[in-house]
Amino acid sequence: xxxxxxxxxxxxxxxxxxxxxxxxxxxxxxxxxxxxxxxxxxxxxxxxxxxxxxxxxxxxxxxxxxxxxxxxxxxxxxxxxxxxxxxxxxxxxxxxxxxxxxxxxxxxxxxxxxxxxxxxxxxxxxxxxxxxxxxxxxxxxxxxxxxxxxxxxxxxxxxxxxxxxxxxxxxxxxxxxxxxxxxxxxxxxxxxxxxxxxxxxxxxxxxxxxxxxxxxxxxxxxxxxxxxxxxxxxxxxxxxxxxxxxxxxxxxxxxxxxxxxxxxxxxxxxxxxxxxxxxxxxxxxxxxxxxxxxxxxxxxxxxxxxxxxxxxxxxxxxxxxxxxxxxxxxxxxxxxxxxxxxxxxxxxxxxxxxxxxxxxxxxxxxxxxxxxxxxxxxxxxxxxxxxxxxxxxxxxxxxxxxxxxxxxxxxxxxxxxxxxxxxxxxxxxxxxxxxxxxxxxxxxxxxxxxxxxxxxxxxxxxxxxxxxxxxxxxxxxxxxxxxxxxxxxxxxxxxxxxxxxxxxxxxxxxxxxxxxxxxxxxxxxxxxxxxxxxxxxxxxxxxxxxxxx
Amino acid sequence: xxxxxxxxxxxxxxxxxxxxxxxxxxxxxxxxxxxxxxxxxxxxxxxxxxxxxxxxxxxxxxxxxxxxxxxxxxxxxxxxxxxxxxxxxxxxxxxxxxxxxxxxxxxxxxxxxxxxxxxxxxxxxxxxxxxxxxxxxxxxxxxxxxxxxxxxxxxxxxxxxxxxxxxxxxxxxxxxxxxxxxxxxxxxxxxxxxxxxxxxxxxxxxxxxxxxxxxxxxxxxxxxxxxxxxxxxxxxxxxxxxxxxxxxxxxxxxxxxxxxxxxxxxxxxxxxxxxxxxxxx
Numbered sequence: 001x002x003x004x005x006x007x008x009x010x011x012x013x014x015x016x017x018x019x020x021x022x023x024x025x026x027x028x029x030x031x032x033x034x035x036x037x038x039x040x041x042x043x044x045x046x047x048x049x050x051x052x053x054x055x056x057x058x059x060x061x062x063x064x065x066x067x068x069x070x071x072x073x074x075x076x077x078x079x080x081x082x083x084x085x086x087x088x089x090x091x092x093x094x095x096x097x098x099x100x101x102x103x104x105x106x107x108x109x110x111x112x113x114x115x116x117x118x119x120x121x122x123x124x125x126x127x128x129x130x131x132x133x134x135x136x137x138x139x140x141x142x143x144x145x146x147x148x149x150x151x152x153x154x155x156x157x158x159x160x161x162x163x164x165x166x167x168x169x170x171x172x173x174x175x176x177x178x179x180x181x182x183x184x185x186x187x188x189x190x191x192x193x194x195x196x197x198x199x200x201x202x203x204x205x206x207x208x209x210x211x212x213x214x215x216x217x218x219x220x221x222x223x224x225x226x227x228x229x230x231x232x233x234x235x236x237x238x239x240x241x242x243x244x245x246x247x248x249x250x251x252x253x254x255x256x257x258x259x260x261x262x263x264x265x266x267x268x269x270x271x272x273x274x275x276x277x278x279x280x281x282x283x284x285x286x287x288x289x290x291x292x293x294x295x296x297x298x299x300x301x302x303x304x305x306x307x308x309x310x311x312x313x314x315x316x317x318x319x320x321x322x323x324x325x326x327x328x329x330x331x332x333x334x335x336x337x338x339x340x341x342x343x344x345x346x347x348x349x350x351x352x353x354x355x356x357x358x359x360x361x362x363x364x365x366x367x368x369x370x371x372x373x374x375x376x377x378x379x380x381x382x383x384x385x386x387x388x389x390x391x392x393x394x395x396x397x398x399x400x401x402x403x404x405x406x407x408x409x410x411x412x413x414x415x416x417x418x419x420x421x422x423x424x425x426x427x428x429x430x431x432x433x434x435x436x437x438x439x440x441x442x443x444x445x446x447x448x449x450x451x452x453x454x455x456x457x458x459x460x461x462x463x464x465x466x467x468x469x470x471x472x473x474x475x476x477x478x479x480x481x482x483x484x485x486x487x488x489x490x491x492x493x494x495x496x497x498x499x500x501x502x503x504x505x506x507x508x509x510x511x512x513x514x515x516x517x518x519x520x521x522x523x524x525x526x527x528x529x530x531x532x533x534x535x536x537x538x539x540x541x542x543x544x545x546x547x548x549x
Numbered sequence: 550x551x552x553x554x555x556x557x558x559x560x561x562x563x564x565x566x567x568x569x570x571x572x573x574x575x576x577x578x579x580x581x582x583x584x585x586x587x588x589x590x591x592x593x594x595x596x597x598x599x600x601x602x603x604x605x606x607x608x609x610x611x612x613x614x615x616x617x618x619x620x621x622x623x624x625x626x627x628x629x630x631x632x633x634x635x636x637x638x639x640x641x642x643x644x645x646x647x648x649x650x651x652x653x654x655x656x657x658x659x660x661x662x663x664x665x666x667x668x669x670x671x672x673x674x675x676x677x678x679x680x681x682x683x684x685x686x687x688x689x690x691x692x693x694x695x696x697x698x699x700x701x702x703x704x705x706x707x708x709x710x711x712x713x714x715x716x717x718x719x720x721x722x723x724x725x726x727x728x729x730x731x732x733x734x735x736x737x738x739x740x741x742x743x744x745x746x747x748x749x750x751x752x753x754x755x756x757x758x759x760x761x762x763x764x765x766x767x768x769x770x771x772x773x774x775x776x777x778x779x780x781x782x783x784x785x786x787x788x789x790x791x792x793x794x795x796x797x798x799x800x801x802x803x804x805x806x807x808x809x810x811x812x813x814x815x816x817x818x819x820x821x822x823x824x825x826x827x828x829x830x
Contacts, residue, residue: 062771342768353753455749463756
């Protein structure tokens, strides 16, 4: 009968009740006292922060690379790195291509017709058995973002500003500039029957791109400002192709893709340059032979970047003009700031344990009856618990994430890893976001504790839905497509908030949570986690109101 | 006089007989405790059902397109569900001990059965037997799913894939080893639970061992450390028992990997036994 008596008062009916006098503030205070007076829980939160930092720093301190170039002495760390170009925006970029160029002083216009874009790549489909990538066997085929076109570039230095009109392997005409910009033009593949006319006009710092199917009716594609462009720039034609990558379903921690070198060949004619005296075309392989471009072919020592037959230019190149993205297939050992947060998994697990206990222990000890006798408003009790544990987890996570990144990232760079830099605001989002993920996950676990009333069940449920999907995807236990869906619909989606490098549409990327790429955008992923927490809270509220204590 | 001598057995024999009897009683008591609550039966059923369901989903979601080579270990793929089933095994093992502590039942158990090793041994034997039985069902169902589904998804003998069936030596080893794996996970969890006593903290520790070690190993870029973790962490090493292809690339052989897990389980049980022996309830 006592339980009946407890469940009778309802929030609507209890206006004159004693417990309402203090309001929500005193409830919060009560829950905070409950939390801080259990030594194990406070110790657990401190442990969560320490483990997060320790593991992150440990991983960073052991991220060293080693190499041996051309039989020379073995080296390690930064000595192994080739020149790493940075784009005008500060991001790490790949800038390797074949370039037929002329200097252009002042304003001018370059026009060219491209009649063919073909390519070949390493043969990766050699039947069952281990794939022999890069064994010299090339087969015809064009990679998605193989590209050839015309370009206006500040200089031949890697990473300098540029704007280009091009035909891409699988994406029609594009206007791209300064590595990150990408605008679509005429769709469709290029061929002798369907050639593409491309035009770039420079006027001061402003570059305007046009395309045309017939050379008479021109369409404006885009206008970009390249601030600080010198009066003399390099203009001409280019061709390049990123490596060929096939993502496969592979299991048990094997590499999830096969990649090999690829090259693209573009054929140009009707090349005209207005605004400068006719000069000769010089062939240059920008970033030639540098491993920064990843698997590269052609354009190496001895092979000319282009051949000319009357008015027809044939350009063959390999590499890419694009930002470097995390994930397999790149030529550089890259890290993102999110990778110093590996320890957050351990911290998350400890926080889930404490949070689940924060509610379920009351059931085990019978304290819940006292709690609900003192505060009959059950929703308020649940809310107070969620706020307290969420705040504690947030502060713990904030400290742990900030220290992990502040200590871990410089360590990783010292070990020879190339940091894919992110703007300061993004770094703030990663750190605060990690803390927020821990807080929301803690609220989720509190709700599960209220629903299941058993610590072990609540903790297992929380770990299986929050940590497991990440594990299954990261270790390729499930096929790539299924793994993407797991990271979209389960609470593990929230970890997307740690993604610090944007997904560029003009670069083929593989979802690889270990490398820092998630299938959802950071805030969308976080919203998924919040939805789960909200749903669990709602269910917990219904159960709390319906059930006897 | 002679009758008196006969009536009094030698002390050593008496101890042995008493030990045997107390183990028998302890087993009977533990069995009664387990079968009279609904949780363990549901958990064991869940181990089999979850393992088979996840394995079937994994093989169902995997295909090998005609023009590509597929470096897929079909046996290991068919046994994917073990990754999930082990969580339920861990819960069962932890609850077997921590529920007695949280309810105060442990005091009654030890008052009735002062031989603490017999109590722990009975728990371990019973748990292992039940988990092995449920594991055998789970593994057989998973292998059957792989056997039936995979050939239709491009993994045919004509393309060099062995049929997933128990008549193929490596598959038999992987399947049998997976059953043993679940048994060892159960003992490891039981040992941890005896040491920790609290259900929440025990399950946290066990799940960290099961699921965080592989994540950490995949994040560590440094190869020597990665290999160390793969060789010495209980789940990564233990699950090498499921590998049937690319064995030369493994950092530890399948049986040695299972042996590493056995060492973890033995160490946990030993530590648990000592703590149980010396500690107040």
